[in-house]
Amino acid sequence: MYRRFSPKTCALACALLFSGHAGHVFAQEDPGYNPTWYILPGANIMSADDDWNVDKNRIGGGLKLGKPISKSFDIQFGGWGAAQKDNDTDLKYRQNAVGADALWLFSRSSFRPFLLLGVGGAQDKLTGNNIDKSKWTPYVNAGGGVQWYFNDRVFTQLDARYVWDSIDDKYFSPENSHSNNGNWLYTLSIGIHFGDRPKPAPVVAAVAAEPAPAPEPTPAAPPPEPKFEKTTIAGSELFGFDSATLKADQPKLDNLADLLSHQTDVGNVQVTGYTDRLGSEKYNQKLSERRANAVKDYLVSKGIAADRITAVGKGKADPVVTCEGVKKRKELIECLAPNRRVELEPFTIERKVQ
Incomplete structure (x- = not known):
């Protein structure tokens, strides 16, 4: 038969059970825990x-x-029920209880041994052998166990406790002479937290601000170098169709002549004439040369030295547009207009003069 244990004996046994492990647990650094229900x-x-x-x-x-x-x-708050029966008779005993426990944990690491102490109310119920009685009384329980956390939200708990209540056994069986009752209870549970462990706020270290160095004096900006442009002038502004004779007013050529007259260090200016693809290659080559020379002659007439300017004709080379699929001659002449042009270079900035 089972031996009777008093609450004092139970508490002493639990303390001895975990005393060998407690020193190791206390030495571990506390990693924190999930505080949710x-x-x-x-x-x-x-x-x-x-x-x-x-x-x-x-x-x-x-x-x-x-x-x-x-x-x-x-x-921990809640309830439980446990039962036993006699092998030789129909006698059955059951204990139901509700109450609260306080757990003292040695660690908050993944392995958490603990001692527990709790109070509540217990119902002792005995049936069989012409007995059917039950009674509620207060109880006290003490014990210990361990929690093992798989992650911050899920863990398992194993505990053993001695449950003592003050029920009078004579209420159930007159031949019994004891006035209290003590049962051992062994429980295996699965715990699930309702929330996640809060993430710690980032720690920002305060750093004393160093005085900003005195700004160095800004050197005076050098005078800007002259910037010249690769200038493209549409042929329709300079000449009539299939012509190398300049039109009367040439404000853009006048502006270029003024620029060159003030920038005497700019030499070897190349004037390049282009035509469209209409006509033979030989004819277009000659026409492009005449157009380039006409522009050179105009600039020379405005006071620019002739040895600063070179005139070149490239015929129908380097077309800007191709106008594939345009068959009517009038429409084709209009479409190919961008190819009929005169370019002046070298320059460092590209800008098409309309």
């Missing part, structure tokens, strides 16, 4: 007091709600 369903086996005359265990269960309240303590 958790649910704790579990299964249990009871070892009942000898006075109940039952010796065959039956699987029981329970459900609790828990919450960490500090780095060292959890609280």
Whole structure:
């Protein structure tokens, strides 16, 4: 038969059970914990007091709600039920209980041994052998166990506790002379937190601001160098169609002549004439040369030295547009107009003069 344990004996046994491990746990650095509420369903086996005359265990269960309240303590509320029966008779004993436990944890690492102490109300129920009685009384339980966290939200809990209540056994069986009852209860539970562990706010270290260095004096900007342009002038502004004779007014050529007259260090200016693809290659080559020379002669007439200017004709080379699919001559002449042009270079900025 089972031996009777007092609450004092139970507490001493739990302390001895974890004393060998406690020093190692306390030496570990606390990594933090998830402070949210958790649910704790579990299964249990009871070892009942000898006075109940039952010796065959039956699987029981329970459900609790828990919450960490500090780095060292959890609280758990809920209820459980456990039962045993006698192998030789029809006698059955069951204990149901509701209450609260305080858990003192040695660590908040993934492996968390603890001691527990709790209070509540217990119902002792005995049936069979012409007995059908039950009674509620206060209880106190003490014990210990361990929590093992798989991650911040899911863990398992294994605990053993001694449950003592003040029920009078004579209420159930006159031949019993004891006035209290003590049962051992062993429980395996799965815990699931309702929320995630809060992420710590980033720590920003305060750094004393160093005085900004005195700004160095800004050197005076050198005078800008003259910028010249590769200038493209549309042939329609300079000449009539199939002509190398300049039109009367040439404001753009006048502007270029004025620029060159003030920038005497700019030499070897090349004037290049182009035509469209209409006509023979030989004819277009001659026409492009005459157009380039006409522009050179105009600039020379405005006071620009002739040895600063070179006239070149490239005929129908380097077309800007191709006008594929245009068959009517009038429309084709209009389409090919961008190819009939005169370019003046070298220059460092490209800009098409309209």
